[in-house]
Amino acid sequence: MNLATIPLLIVALLLLSSTHPEVDSVELVLTGPHQVDDQTGALIIGSAEVTVPADGRLSGPIYVIGGELVVEGAIDLDVTQLAGTVTIAPGAVIAGELHHIGGTQVVSDTATIGRQTTLVWVPADEGPIAGYLPMVALVLLLALVGSRLTRKRSAALGNVADAIAHHPVVTVTVGALLTLTFIAVFVFMAFTLILIPVAVIGGIIGLVTVAYGVIGWGHLLGRRLSHLSQSRATALGVTAFFVLVELVSWIPLVGDLAVIGALGAGLGAVVLTYYGATRFKPEALPD
């Protein structure tokens, strides 16, 4: 499975749960060519090529997040395209809505479509400064939170920073394991449909934890700026962390791995210190 489709998969599941609460099952087609002529639940198309033949009739909604969908038969509910290619052949029938959000779409003039909508993206002015605006906003936000946390809970941030500095192997290992496991758990939960809210909340907690880890890194880097106040040093450290991440990520492969490792170390440090509530002390082992 293409990892880039995971965010789209989550979006598709969210759309499904909000627009079709009556649907009680979902099928994900990941790879390879498939001919589907009968489907009652929802169908999500990953990197596969799916054809609905002329005599086929699907009564569940369809979400295209990659790959290709060719409709020659009939679909009773909506088709929502987030990416990939959708081809509506002559004579095909879509009784619901054909919703185009992204990807390539080819619709025959002789096809019957209940309703057709297209979400038009107005591209922002992608100048060199505008491109970095979200990043700058994130840096400012985390620097601000880091500065405030340093004033209010300096010891907690210190515990996170110490864990990163003194136990990098353990924190990276724990961070990597948690990331891998919880991404799988949340995607898995989302597939149950009922647990989508839990998966969303879990995802948000995960992102906040990663952000806390980044602030921990900022606190660690800020310690080297002894001439500044602690809170300013943390804010500057957070900024320095982002600059370093940006620079390192230019190195092919190794750079990306280093960035993932750094974020994993932050995440692992936060979890191992119980969000900074205690110092992480590995088991004392005799020689």
Next chain:
Amino acid sequence: MTAGVITDRRFVTGVGYFIYIAVLSAGYYYNLTFVQLGMIDLGTRLVGMSRSDVSMVMAGMAVSALVVAVVTGVVMDRRGWSSELRTKFRLLFAVIALQTALTVLAPLVATPAQFVVWVMVCSITIGAGIPVTFSLMIDFIPIRHRGHVAAAVAGLAFFAAALYPLEWRIEEFAVVMVWAMVPAVAVLGLVSFRRFAFVDQLARQYQRFGVGRFCRPVPIRTASFTFWALVAVMFAVFFIDSLGFLRIVDTAAYISTSWQSPDVGTRLFIGVSHLVGAVMAGVLYMSLGRRWLMFAVLGLFAFTHLLYTSHLVTAPGGIDPPLVLPLFYVLAVSFYTTLNFALWPDLSTPANIGTHTALGVGIAGWLASFLSTALALYSHGAGWSLLTHLRYVNALALLLAVSLPVALYLRRWKTLVVVGDPR
């Protein structure tokens, strides 16, 4: 570590590392491939028995191995053999010599009676081998490095098993195994019956390494709650493994993403994942307390099982499962195997390591497999569908996966935040 050993001129200790990793990884590889897979091929294809009959014989082997392991372990402790390296070498020599003979004879087994006898003799060698090999840890490996060494053993054994390029047929196994075992028998015979200075030096190391990590400052008794709680948790891990996976992985669709896949790329992915998983497990073993280790293993295993059963229930027929399934399975197996190698010696002293390793590995490993195999056969005989069978396993897996880690984390959080314990 090896570099440090060489710098310190403690070559002998380095030799101990090498011997331990070689013996345990080769032994585990033998168990993984020749015993687990080769025996099924021998019983079903060469002898012509049904799969369920072979399963019953293997279940008998598990019980027999457990009994032999416990008897051997207790005898080793009572006679002081657990802390006599040369005696352990001699026992190991006898075990491997007998296993070599069994391996040579394996392709000649032709009738069910011969098969049963062959399996039972095999179970004696496996049972005796458990306390002998697992107790070598106290002679060779300092506590500080047991996690890493256990990871090396598990990673190497699984990596080799995943990349093994031949068909899973007893004849080919036997040839390869005999070629590998004969030199090992010769070397073991040499160090067992002739005196070498380095062996004498290795034999004294248990005085420093012997008392396990969890036995300091107070040794854990065999009759203690701690010991049996850990046996129970490891039993649950092995039980879930056997009850669910042995039946699932037997399904044709999953073979393409297992270590029996014909695709080298898939096998390489699995082999490398085993190495990475073992290294992660080794790092965590050295850093975390035993309760967190246990629950990490249990949670990982239960979640993996859930992934497989859900895929089985929801995926359309004939579609290969995504590689995330074997990835988690491999991680889980590497975790519990690494833990299994390091845990029992760390729960022991030289006075009880034979008994503890025999009970730990025997009950958690062999008895769990026996019970789950018997239960799986019972469910099959009672007419349960695969789905019904898996629903029970799933319920168990879900319960363990969710409740235990959450309870543990909340308990610690309560201690830290509500009670205000600064530790």
